[in-house]
Amino acid sequence: MLCQKLNEAKELQERLLRQSANRARHVSLNKRKFESIGQAHALSKPADVNDLPKDHWKSLDLYYRLGLPKNASEIEIKKQFRKLALAYHPDKSSFDDSMTRFQAIKEAYELLCKP
Numbered sequence: 001m002l003c004q005k006l007n008e009a010k011e012l013q014e015r016l017l018r019q020s021a022n023r024a025r026h027v028s029l030n031k032r033k034f035e036s037i038g039q040a041h042a043l044s045k046p047a048d049v050n051d052l053p054k055d056h057w058k059s060l061d062l063y064y065r066l067g068l069p070k071n072a073s074e075i076e077i078k079k080q081f082r083k084l085a086l087a088y089h090p091d092k093s094s095f096d097d098s099m100t101r102f103q104a105i106k107e108a109y110e111l112l113c114k115p
Helices: 002-040 062-066 074-088 098-112
Strands: none
Touching: 062 074, 062 098, 074 098
């Protein structure tokens, strides 16, 4: 009887510890996602193509989509677009969704460089 109660208490304690660890892990992941979103748009110089987050091209912020700071000149925009166009061109890229990525950066470039 006493042994059974001890086993039940031990199982309850282990279950509560697992639940607590899962909650802490979930909060930590959400906190990291939120922090990365806040920092991602604070670019001070054009980002290297390999340093960009993998979903940057999905952003609604056109400058972030191209990996540029908000005060980028038209020349910087053009240079960065050419780098990304080479990386995401459907004929040269290994990504499954390269056409979508290419269209996204092309749209951003056209809207930012429109006279």
